[in-house]
Amino acid sequence: MKISFIGSGRVASHLAQTLKNDHQIVQIMSPTLTNAEHLAQTVGAEAITTLAQLDAAVDVVFIAVSDQAISSVIAALPAHMCNVLLLHTSGSTSIQVFGPNLSRVGVFYPLQSFSFERTVDWLSTPLLIEAKQTQDLDLLKLLAESLSNKVFCYDSTQRLSLHLAAVFACNFSNYCYDAAAQLLDGAQVDFELLYPLILETANKATQHLPQLMQTGPAVRQDHNILSLHQQLLAQAQRPDLSELYQLMSQAIVKRHHGE
Amino acid sequence: MKISFIGSGRVASHLAQTLKNDHQIVQIMSPTLTNAEHLAQTVGAEAITTLAQLDAAVDVVFIAVSDQAISSVIAALPAHMCNVLLLHTSGSTSIQVFGPNLSRVGVFYPLQSFSFERTVDWLSTPLLIEAKQTQDLDLLKLLAESLSNKVFCYDSTQRLSLHLAAVFACNFSNYCYDAAAQLLDGAQVDFELLYPLILETANKATQHLPQLMQTGPAVRQDHNILSLHQQLLAQAQRPDLSELYQLMSQAIVKRHHGE
Structure with a gap:
């Protein structure tokens, strides 16, 4: 053609x-x-x-x-x-x-x-x-x-749903990586340490339902760790990441424990 | 031992x-x-x-x-x-x-x-x-x-920073995948379609700075698409994902355009 x-x-x-x-x-x-x-x-x-x-x-x-x-x-x-x-x-x-x-x-x-x-x-x-x-x-x-x-x-309606989902799965997950990089930059820790974790998390999501692969303090409802992390975000003067951490953790708790 | x-x-x-x-x-x-x-x-x-x-x-x-x-x-x-x-x-x-x-x-x-x-x-x-x-x-x-x-x-302080960053890069990115899966489930579209995108996004983040790899409507400041996606989330009756979409998009705009 x-x-x-x-x-x-x-x-x-x-x-x-x-x-x-x-x-x-x-x-x-x-x-x-x-x-x-x-x-x-x-x-x-x-x-x-x-x-x-x-x-x-x-x-x-x-x-x-x-x-x-x-x-x-x-x-x-x-x-x-x-x-x-x-x-x-x-x-x-x-x-x-x-x-x-x-x-x-x-x-x-x-x-x-x-x-x-x-x-x-x-x-x-x-x-x-x-x-x-x-x-x-x-x-x-x-x-x-x-x-x-x-x-x-x-059709255009299905495609729009797929694009919206892609924004979550790609653009927002990339911002999660970027937020991690920003935090490690501030703590003078090398972002490369997270590479195996990033790759494993993505690989898991293509082999099992992401819902079943959820790990971390929110799904465990570990309030001590959640509040330790919030203290660290406050010390780092990142109210933006603190708000994101809060909203994400709430969403994960709601998804897994229906609260 | x-x-x-x-x-x-x-x-x-x-x-x-x-x-x-x-x-x-x-x-x-x-x-x-x-x-x-x-x-x-x-x-x-x-x-x-x-x-x-x-x-x-x-x-x-x-x-x-x-x-x-x-x-x-x-x-x-x-x-x-x-x-x-x-x-x-x-x-x-x-x-x-x-x-x-x-x-x-x-x-x-x-x-x-x-x-x-x-x-x-x-x-x-x-x-x-x-x-x-x-x-x-x-x-x-x-x-x-x-x-x-x-x-x-x-030491314990550095390890805490790393764990906090890991929560963003792993637990929260996994919730982004899960949110995408929930949206596609509602639209009867197969989540598998997102696999190549999920893997490519993760691979990119381990080969370039995630900040430089950011794509999507927020970093482009494409207000038409952002509001189309918000309409779709309202139709799907997902105020939780609407709030997350809003916060993520704001964070991306602020990170890239300083607003």
């Missing part, structure tokens, strides 16, 4: 770099020329800086921009693009964002956390797809299956 | 089962005979149910009980045990718990999350040790190094 990208961020970069193996990447559009050029060079595409320059002789255009920018990109698309399959890549944005007039539209949501520093294991990355028209869904399925073994047709 | 255990829970079980390879496990004490017998059989030890039955002809006794029970176990130890090296295994309990009169005391804290269902990779598990007397610390180091490549001498 011939594929173009609007956007040159993390999702666009990882997606273009893997798709170029089996498909032709035609254009990379970014309002910042150097960004467009940087990605375009690595995937053998043309760099463009305006939507008006988009070439209609492609099969698919990915709109891989921030959620906030999707609707303004759609509103600014030139009329000559109206017969190309347009896909956004967002978990929480509904397919309705394309409005009632565009018919060849869909969603291609890779359920993974992307960083420039890391490669993506596409084969195991769940791809959630949706399209307004059946024939486009078939095309989309073909495209998705060229990347991953885990392709699922989900 | 000759080693006995007070306690037959997760830490005692995993520790006794690995120590039996290079050492002799003499007694397992638990007030519940079947628990003591169960572990004693797997490690070739004698099962006992009272502290008075403890044999003083051992090198080390592990007090591997819940934090709440440590001080009452120490208070009830028979006088004939006063010349045996006594070790507790808690992250947050100070070495001071042994009181001023016992001199052969120490701490052996394995920084890992233990479950009956899972084996422990002892070689990579950080072991934090502390002893009142130098010669006991040497003995303890020898014992710890027979298990792990990562043995560190930490």
Whole structure:
């Protein structure tokens, strides 16, 4: 297939770099020329800086921009693009964002956390797809299956639930790691000591129900340790982490002891 | 060495089962005979149910009980045990718990999350040790190094900081997974879809600073998505998860944008 990208961020970069193996990447559009050029060079595409320059002789255009920018990109698309399959890549944005007039539209949501520093294991990355028209869904399925073994047709409501859950499982767990790093930094203890624990906790959650794997002072209702930890957070002058500790511990107690 | 255990829970079980390879496990004490017998059989030890039955002809006794029970176990130890090296295994309990009169005391804290269902990779598990007397610390180091490549001498204050950080990085991240599972359960979406994301997030945190790996709507300050997610949590009638979402998002915004 011939594929173009609007956007040159993390999702666009990882997606273009893997798709170029089996498909032709035609254009990379970014309002910042150097960004467009940087990605375009690595995937053998043309760099463009305006939507008006988009070439209609492609099969698919990915709109891989921030959620906030999707609707303004759609509103600014030139009329000559109206017969190309347009896909956004967002978990929480509904397919309705394309409005009632565009018919060849869909969603291609890779359920993974992307960083420039890391490669993506596409084969195991769940791809959630949706399209307004059946024939486009078939095309989309073909495209998705060229990347991953885990392709699922989900509607916008299911996808939103999944994205919300992903925020808890990924963004919030990462902030828990970051909070730990901040505390150890203050105590001049090496964060690396926690690596085996972090990895084991994540591995457990993919092999048993996380509910059954809950450990720690809250689930044991060990009030001495809970209050020792709160004293330490007070000494460290971290009322923010103290509040988070309190709320998390309450949630764990409620989940396991129904209080 | 000759080693006995007070306690037959997760830490005692995993520790006794690995120590039996290079050492002799003499007694397992638990007030519940079947628990003591169960572990004693797997490690070739004698099962006992009272502290008075403890044999003083051992090198080390592990007090591997819940934090709440440590001080009452120490208070009830028979006088004939006063010349045996006594070790507790808690992250947050100070070495001071042994009181001023016992001199052969120490701490052996394995920084890992233990479950009956899972084996422990002892070689990579950080072991934090502390002893009142130098010669006991040497003995303890020898014992710890027979298990792990990562043995560190930490005092009770440093160990408490580390345990607090571990609660964030392990117990709270596990609750984030559990919250995700609860939400997906309600939306009839399979939690397994999140496995690659959970593993990648944890792997990232052990290869880059978690602060630099933060993704999601909060760090992007994407208010549309944040309010969409709050609507969904309201629909799902989860004010508890709504509050947690709010607090986590605020913390992430403050950490990255200083607001």
